[in-house]
Amino acid sequence: MTPDPRHDESDFLANYDPRDYDPVAVTVDVVALTIRDGALHVLLVRRGSAPYAGMWALPGGFVQAGGPLQGAEAEDLPDAAVRELAEETGLSAKGGALGRVHLEQLGTYGSPGRDPRMRVISVAHLAFAPELPDPEAGGDAADAAWVPVEALGLTESGGQRPGTTRRLAFDHARILSDGLERARAKLEYTPLAAAFCGGEFTIPELRAVYEAVWGEELHAGNFHRKVLSVPGFVESTGATSDRGGRRGGPRPRLYRAGDARLLHPALLRPSREEEIR
Amino acid sequence: MTPDPRHDESDFLANYDPRDYDPVAVTVDVVALTIRDGALHVLLVRRGSAPYAGMWALPGGFVQAGGPLQGAEAEDLPDAAVRELAEETGLSAKGGALGRVHLEQLGTYGSPGRDPRMRVISVAHLAFAPELPDPEAGGDAADAAWVPVEALGLTESGGQRPGTTRRLAFDHARILSDGLERARAKLEYTPLAAAFCGGEFTIPELRAVYEAVWGEELHAGNFHRKVLSVPGFVESTGATSDRGGRRGGPRPRLYRAGDARLLHPALLRPSREEEIR
DNA sequence: AGAGATGAACTCAGTATGAGAACTACTCAG
DNA sequence: CTGAGTAGTTCTCATACTGAGTTCATCTCT
Numbered sequence: 105m106t107p108d109p110r111h112d113e114s115d116f117l118a119n120y121d122p123r124d125y126d127p128v129a130v131t132v133d134v135v136a137l138t139i140r141d142g143a144l145h146v147l148l149v150r151r152g153s154a155p156y157a158g159m160w161a162l163p164g165g166f167v168q169a170g171g172p173l174q175g176a177e178a179e180d181l182p183d184a185a186v187r188e189l190a191e192e193t194g195l196s197a198k199g200g201a202l203g204r205v206h207l208e209q210l211g212t213y214g215s216p217g218r219d220p221r222m223r224v225i226s227v228a229h230l231a232f233a234p235e236l237p238d239p240e241a242g243g244d245a246a247d248a249a250w251v252p253v254e255a256l257g258l259t260e261s262g263g264q265r266p267g268t269t270r271r272l273a274f275d276h277a278r279i280l281s282d283g284l285e286r287a288r289a290k291l292e293y294t295p296l297a298a299a300f301c302g303g304e305f306t307i308p309e310l311r312a313v314y315e316a317v318w319g320e321e322l323h324a325g326n327f328h329r330k331v332l333s334v335p336g337f338v339e340s341t342g343a344t345s346d347r348g349g350r351r352g353g354p355r356p357r358l359y360r361a362g363d364a365r366l367l368h369p370a371l372l373r374p375s376r377e378e379e380i381r
Numbered sequence: 382m383t384p385d386p387r388h389d390e391s392d393f394l395a396n397y398d399p400r401d402y403d404p405v406a407v408t409v410d411v412v413a414l415t416i417r418d419g420a421l422h423v424l425l426v427r428r429g430s431a432p433y434a435g436m437w438a439l440p441g442g443f444v445q446a447g448g449p450l451q452g453a454e455a456e457d458l459p460d461a462a463v464r465e466l467a468e469e470t471g472l473s474a475k476g477g478a479l480g481r482v483h484l485e486q487l488g489t490y491g492s493p494g495r496d497p498r499m500r501v502i503s504v505a506h507l508a509f510a511p512e513l514p515d516p517e518a519g520g521d522a523a524d525a526a527w528v529p530v531e532a533l534g535l536t537e538s539g540g541q542r543p544g545t546t547r548r549l550a551f552d553h554a555r556i557l558s559d560g561l562e563r564a565r566a567k568l569e570y571t572p573l574a575a576a577f578c579g580g581e582f583t584i585p586e587l588r589a590v591y592e593a594v595w596g597e598e599l600h601a602g603n604f605h606r607k608v609l610s611v612p613g614f615v616e617s618t619g620a621t622s623d624r625g626g627r628r629g630g631p632r633p634r635l636y637r638a639g640d641a642r643l644l645h646p647a648l649l650r651p652s653r654e655e656e657i658r
Numbered sequence: 659a660g661a662g663a664t665g666a667a668c669t670c671a672g673t674a675t676g677a678g679a680a681c682t683a684c685t686c687a688g
Numbered sequence: 689c690t691g692a693g694t695a696g697t698t699c700t701c702a703t704a705c706t707g708a709g710t711t712c713a714t715c716t717c718t
Contacts, residue, residue, distance in 0.1 A: 171404065172403070180492050212488075216455030227489045308664080329706095330706085350663090351662080351715095353662095353716080354666080356664085356666085357665085357666090605696075605698085610674090628686080628694050629685040630696055646674070646675095663717100668709105669709085670707105676702090680698085686694100
């Protein structure tokens, strides 16, 4: 079943009055991840107003419901996520810098009390992007920046370690933690890591993505063998990078993303043993 | 960021009036799965009123926002899911038949127009249960029943094949399809299949769960070896079932769920090859 | 020019998987 | 009561995948 607050008669609309119901707000929040200087970064905005003024938060905002009161078009959830990303950070949407981002739903957070003002249900999304320009604050944001995930002192339980400078508002530490775990898992069985690279990339660049997201070094030889052996993961362009490795070494070959949607067999994280129980 | 419809001043609450906003309803829907007679079944209710009167739907309903208007306590999303399950099907909650169910969030569905009456955001949940009694219709439900998933003629694209008798309301065919795919995937890397069995079960019973959910037969010998070799999946009770197989054969040994939260290495579905591209 | 680093390819041992067979213990039909 | 058939459990064997380490050529940097 779906909405049916008072055992709806044959004509629900005629009897419906929004004022009969306690208001619930629906927002979208976005965990946008990218790799900069070999480290995983997340897009954050600094709140300009209460509550949590001055603290950092995930970009996000209200979903346009599409009724007559506010005059806005009804929008789908992913569209709302892209719009908020664009509004609050100045990153232009389709065609522009946001053209190549992968966007997926992460989960919905709706505990009573998660927002001190009213009942808010947040639909969190996860975005993966290749290196993007610095954002510009817009909308309600006093500031916007790519922040190294490492610097946020996230704990396993979804909080932040004491002493961390940038505190996250609301339950955004929990949402971000969930997003990171999703990202780490998705690299295992989807070719999504290529979404962090540009159109053409080298195997070592791809490996750097895995190392940044998983936070551990990988065996270069085995990674190379694995990537080439999984059907459809990458395809050769035939070309060679014009520069060797940063500190020497031969010029690596160039590849682009293949047509596989799932990696089989998957690339498993080395450090899963600990998480099993 | 989260709610901030009009660049909230330092005191949002003072200026807030629900009537300024287009109403959005938030509901929870539940995809409850169980195994009956060796086949995967889903819990459905038949709608008693418009829209989609007479059609079948997932059990679900409004989330209690917790404001003063309706006098209800604010409830968390999983609590709402359990409440709806209980209300519409007569399955009693904790301690009762619903005591052992595993419940997790599946995803949120909010396309404009998915409900003809108003903008509705549905947070879908997924529940796994051991064999439960037949439900009794309650609330808005004209009827409630465990329905074999097979009989719903679901297509890959989230629809139903023409000619299917039981039509699903709203976008519930899509939600159910997503739930089934999630269930199939979860069996691979979590010990959740044990949640479909009672407290003690045999390896062949466990295999029957996998076969019902994945829809394909498994190699008995290899499955047996695999289950016993994955650390923490099952632990022996030392006892032996008091009955042999249905059509003969020795009495199988009894096991209970182990303490692993993830299966490593995972039990992979044989038929993944096709889905990869 | 030489040292050090890196990309790419290879080797080898240990582990996991798919397919099938063997053996035993049970149910059921006659 | 007996034999046929079914099913639980254990093995074997060939193949595939993984982690660790080696080799070698090529490039950067000093």
